[in-house]
Amino acid sequence: MAGHAVYDLFVIGGGINGCGIARDAAGRGYGVALAEAKDFASGTSSAATKLIHGGLRYLEHYEFRLVREALMEREVLWAMAPHIIRPMRFVLPYHKGGIRPAWLIRLGLFLYDHLGGRKLLPATRSLDMRRDPAAKPLxxxxxxxxxxxxxxxxxxxxxxxxxxxxxxxxxDIFARTAVVSARRENGVWVIGLRKDDGTASEVRARMLVNAAGPWVDHVLAEALGRNDVHNVRLVQGSHIVVRRKFDDPRAYFFQNPDNRIIFAIPYENDFTLIGTTDRDYTADPRKAAISSEEISYLCRAASEYFAEPVREEDIVWTYSGVRPLFDDGASKAQEATRDYVLKVEGEDGNAPLLNVFGGKLTTYRRLAEHALEKIGEAIGEKGKPWTAGSHLPGGGFVPTAYEAQVTSLKAKFGFLGDAHARRLVRLYGTLAADMLGNARSLDNLGRHFGGDLYECEVRWLMAREWARSAEDVLWRRTKRGLYLSREEAAALDDYMAGIAASSAA
Incomplete structure (x- = not known):
């Protein structure tokens, strides 16, 4: 199972922070392994509002370091992955007597424009809503x-x-592999692993990274035998997806009477994403699900702005996740720090442990760089920071050249419809052509599962991206679950189970 007798680094957790640290470390030449108990991004990292943002509202809580770092990262990440990241303009409606005065909003947006070294993203502007199309749905x-x-x-x-x-x-990436124990032995970590088929094994590593997100304290308690640990505050955030409420490509930033904010964002062409909520959570993070109170809250908050109310019967999908915020003692969930905290134990060289608390999508790359600084101090440096100018798989094109990528793909595969080609470039970038291979017609893409999902794409996701179930494909690797029926999803699940069984045999 293991590719090294002793890894330099063993990472627990296949969310954005764990995978970001593993990538950075592997690129510097460390011997790295990572274990994820379920599927990648099956916890917090797929339940976000899906923004690469500075965090305008964090300015109210004086989180200037975090906001500046996040603002600087927006264009770095866009250049790194222009297929899955794109700029978006946000409209913040204002009326007299609102929660925040106009001067405060202007000040916040001035700081937002100037704190982060913005180069390509357009600046803030004021809109006359008596003339601007953004007013139409409001x-x-x-x-x-x-x-x-x-x-x-x-x-x-x-x-x-x-x-x-x-x-x-x-x-070495171990999907669906839980860490069940970790102990120090002769100056290294001995880590007990169990795959979801029950297969058990042990690996060794010089250093352990606990990046388990909402389960970071659980790992300390269950795998390392620490009792009474409480480093993170779990905060639930839920979202609803409704049929498209507006045609404008811009998103909306709505301020609520309770001082919270929600977003209404164009989503997957035909839908609008509305969220998020913020409330403390104490149950199992795997069981996080939107409550009736949260549904009512989001519908009510959005309906304060939209001329046509958002009704519960409009909802086509919901999702909910738990953010593991570092517990700084804040009184309200929405006031708890969104910054990350990295703590190393055992810096004397006796099998050190790095715990990762908090963090957000936008700052994951910088979090990884800071983690590598601590890893270098603990077990010796290898390589230099390298990810700022790098590309993620499929992202090797100029950020503003997405349309050119679509045109190129359609020229090579003339049978693709425009929407299909755009979706494939959005997901796979320059690798879309590799996935399609020598196909000359839709029939060459294999079995049709519904919508524009074909066997060719499913096999690619199984072979290269660790997908095993219909849920992995429909709700994490793609969002085709919004378009396939229950019967089509079940047929996909059966097909993938058959492929997995035949490959195991």
Whole structure:
């Protein structure tokens, strides 16, 4: 099972932070392994609002370091993965008597424009909502708005592409493999693993990284035998997806009377994503699901702005995740710090442990660089920081050249419809042509599972991206679950189970 007698680094957790650290470390020449108990991004990292953003509202809590770092990362990440990340403009409607005065919003947006070394993203501007098309879906009381830039990301794909690149750079990636024990022995970690088929094994590593997200304290308690640990505050965030509420490509930033904010974002062409909520959570993170209260809250909050109310019967999908925020003692869930904290134990060289608390999608690459600084101090440096100018798999094109990629793919595969070609470039970038291979017609793509999902793509995801079930494909690797029926999804599950069984035999 293991590719090294003793790894330099063993990472627990296949979310964005774990996969980002594994990729950075493997690229520097460390011997790396990573274990994820379930599927990649099956926890917090696929349940985000899917933004690459500075965090405009974090300025209210004086988190200037975090906001500046996040703002600087927006264009770095866009250049690194222009297929799965794209710029997006956000419209913040304003009316007199609102929660925040206009001068405060202007000040926040001025800082937002100037803190982070913005080069390609357009600057903030004011909108006259009596003339701007952004006013069309909103109630007429909004005569003014502010428009600013941030970014959109396919969160689950960001995770799996980091895992893929880590593997391409030599890391051993163990999917659906739980860490059941970890003990120090003769100056190294002995790590007990159990695959989901029950197969058990042990590996050794000089250093252990606990990047288990909401389960970071669970790992300390169950695998390392630590009792009474409480480093993270679990905060639930839920989202609803409804049929498209507006045609404008811009997203909306809505301020609620309770001082919270929600976003309404164009989603997968035909839908609108609305979220998120913020409430403390104490149950099993795997069982996080939207509550009826959260559904009512999101519908009510969005309906304060939209001329046509958002009704519960409009909802086509919901998802919910648990953010593991570092417990800084904040009184309210929405006030808890979104910054990350890295803590090393055992720096005397006796099998050190790095615990990763908190973090967000936007700052994952910088978190990994800071983690590698601590890893270098603990077990010796290898290589230099390298990810800032790198590309994730499929991302090797100029950020503004997405349309050129679509045109090229359609020219090579003339049978592809425009929407199909755009989706494939959005997911796979320059690798879309590799996936399609020598296909000359839709029939060459193999079995049709529904929508524009074909056997060719499913096999690619199984072979290269560790997909094993219909859920992996439909809700994490792609979002085709929004388009396939239950019967089609079940047929896909049966097909993938058959492929997995035949390959195991």
């Amino acid at each position: 109630k007429p009381l909004f005569t003014k708005a502010f428009e600013y830039s941030d970014g959109w990301v396919d969160d689950a794909r960001l995770v799996v592409l980091n895992a893929r690149d880590a593997a391409d750079k030599g890391a």
